[in-house]
Amino acid sequence: MKYAILVYETPEEFAERxxxxxxxxxxxxxxxxxxxxxxGGVAAGGxxxxxxxxxTTVRVRGxxxxxxxxxxxxxxxxxxxxFLIEAADLDAAIAWAEKCPSVTRGSVEIRPVMTM
Amino acid sequence: MHPAExxxxxxxxxxxxxxxxxxxxxxxxxxALADAFAAALGTWPTRGVPDNPEGWLYAAAKRRLxxxxxxxxxxxxxEPRVAAAAEEIDEAMRENADIPDRRLGLxxxxxxxxxxxxxxxxxxxxxxxxxxxxxIAAAFMVEPQAMGQRLVRAKRKIRDAGVxxxxxxxxxxxxxxxxxxxxxxxxxxxxxRDADGSEGAHREFAEEAIWLGRVLVRAAPQDAEAMGLLxxxxxxxxxxxxxxxxxxxxxxxxxxxxxxxxxxxxxxxETLLFRAAGLRSIGRFQLEAAIQSAHAARRRSGVTDxxxxxxxxxxxxxxxxxxxxxxxxxxxxxxxxxAAAALEACDALSxxxxxxxPWWALRAHLLDVLGRGSEARAAYAEAIAREHxxxxxxxxxxxxxxxxxxxx
Numbered sequence: 001m002k003y004a005i006l007v008y009e010t011p012e013e014f015a016e017r018x019x020x021x022x023x024x025x026x027x028x029x030x031x032x033x034x035x036x037x038x039x040g041g042v043a044a045g046g047x048x049x050x051x052x053x054x055x056t057t058v059r060v061r062g063x064x065x066x067x068x069x070x071x072x073x074x075x076x077x078x079x080x081x082x083f084l085i086e087a088a089d090l091d092a093a094i095a096w097a098e099k100c101p102s103v104t105r106g107s108v109e110i111r112p113v114m115t116m
Numbered sequence: 117m118h119p120a121e122x123x124x125x126x127x128x129x130x131x132x133x134x135x136x137x138x139x140x141x142x143x144x145x146x147x148a149l150a151d152a153f154a155a156a157l158g159t160w161p162t163r164g165v166p167d168n169p170e171g172w173l174y175a176a177a178k179r180r181l182x183x184x185x186x187x188x189x190x191x192x193x194x195e196p197r198v199a200a201a202a203e204e205i206d207e208a209m210r211e212n213a214d215i216p217d218r219r220l221g222l223x224x225x226x227x228x229x230x231x232x233x234x235x236x237x238x239x240x241x242x243x244x245x246x247x248x249x250x251x252i253a254a255a256f257m258v259e260p261q262a263m264g265q266r267l268v269r270a271k272r273k274i275r276d277a278g279v280x281x282x283x284x285x286x287x288x289x290x291x292x293x294x295x296x297x298x299x300x301x302x303x304x305x306x307x308x309r310d311a312d313g314s315e316g317a318h319r320e321f322a323e324e325a326i327w328l329g330r331v332l333v334r335a336a337p338q339d340a341e342a343m344g345l346l347x348x349x350x351x352x353x354x355x356x357x358x359x360x361x362x363x364x365x366x367x368x369x370x371x372x373x374x375x376x377x378x379x380x381x382x383x384x385x386e387t388l389l390f391r392a393a394g395l396r397s398i399g400r401f402q403l404e405a406a407i408q409s410a411h412a413a414r415r416r417s418g419v420t421d422x423x424x425x426x427x428x429x430x431x432x433x434x435x436x437x438x439x440x441x442x443x444x445x446x447x448x449x450x451x452x453x454x455a456a457a458a459l460e461a462c463d464a465l466s467x468x469x470x471x472x473x474p475w476w477a478l479r480a481h482l483l484d485v486l487g488r489g490s491e492a493r494a495a496y497a498e499a500i501a502r503e504h505x506x507x508x509x510x511x512x513x514x515x516x517x518x519x520x521x522x523x524x
Contacts, residue, residue: 051397090277091279
């Protein structure tokens with residue numbers, strides 16, 4: 001089955017991306033994770049996302065377009081990126097999600113990908 | 117009992133587990149199996165029961181599943197899986213082999229951490245043991261429709277999220293076994309509440325929970341807590357007959373006639389507990405079983421060692437931090453002669469257990485012992501208002517009317 005591993009990061013993690021002292025550790029962890037997924041033969045795609053300050057939310061209500069600054073939900077942890085993996089079952093997906101760098105600080109959500 | 121019914125009872129969970137293992141679609145497996153049972157009821161009485169009724173039902177259900185999958189194959193790329201499944205049944209029928217038992221895997225799927233904890237026991241009762249949603253809803257005092265919806269949601273989660281039917285690897289075993297034990301014990305507790313057997317379905321839950329406990333101990337002989345759980349259930353079950361007197365009245369544990377306890381079940385429980393202790397991995401269920409073992413010792417010694425029981429509750433309280441454990445500890449403290457300390461401990465739990473029948477019943481008893489009669493009667497009334505079992509209600513009413521001197 002194909003699963004999306006959605007990475008919800010804390011504001012501190014987003015800040016580390018551009019912090020001179022923390023940048024190398026932050027990106028190093030994701031690079032290593034991406035390599036591990038590749039070596040494990042499960043990597044099937046994914047992308048990192050710019051921080052929630054860059055988000056724009058669009059809705060159409062009653063035929064008129066509403067464009068708002070910011071992410072759709074104002075929560076402390078925000079979507080920072082996702083990985084797509086190919087795994088035998090949910091337990092295998094959990095085992096990979098548990099290795100994701102954000103897992104000890106933010107939250108990692110697993111969603112099965114729709115089959116069309 | 118009709119042969120199809122007998123096979124249904126013995127094979128239901130086994131067939132569901134096997135039929136759903138590759139697709140993880142429990143609901144589809146149950147539907148296909150229901151059709152197969154209907155077909156069996158139609159043909160077996162006239163043509164006779166097949167030599168391998170389980171294999172017959174499996175083949176019939178598998179065909180239904182394949183038909184259903186073919187319908188879906190238009191939108192989903194199911195054709196290769198359908199072909200593989202067809203091959204599998206042909207092979208099974210050729211070899212006339214026994215259906216491998218994957219019920220334990222199904223049990224682990226039902227109690228998977230990704231499944232809502234509130235529905236795990238019900239899901240297990242339905243998919244592994246074949247109880248229908250209405251009976252489960254009645255036992256859990258939930259509207260049948262609400263129970264049905266929760267079960268449907270949980271089965272969809274298993275299918276769509278890809279919850280595996282695998283038995284966890286040894287490194288995952290310790291975290292995965294806990295919810296399975298909890299779900300089995302919850303099924304037992306549902307059955308145990310109904311000691312007079314006025315509702316058969318409840319009693320069956322207790323028997324089936326013990327049966328699942330045995331399956332688990334056989335499958336995982338290295339797991340001390342699985343043994344602890346089975347020992348606990350057997351100790352409680354051993355007292356089934358003694359929980360009601362000849363007139364059907366409720367008899368509390370300390371008044372039970374020990375000659376009515378089932379010695380064989382007690383012996384089996386004691387052996388299990390001894391084996392579990394040898395594994396040196398203490399846990400909640402072993403401690404609970406040890407407490408029941410201490411009660412069972414009364415059949416030999418004639419007395420109950422309440423100090424030892426308080427000590428076991430202390431250990432259990434450290435492990436679980438459960439208010440119910442603290443309440444039981446308070447009851448044991450009262451039996452050592454210190455009703456004032458017991459009442460103090462009981463009152464400290466009012467926030468957590470203020471709506472719990474046993475909390476009111478213990479509080480009433482302690483007030484009574486301490487000579488605070490009018491407060492005791494008020495507390496008994498509160499306890500009765502929170503009880504559903506008529507025999508227990510009658511028992512509490514008699515205690516309220518009689519006072520400490522006559523009852524204790």
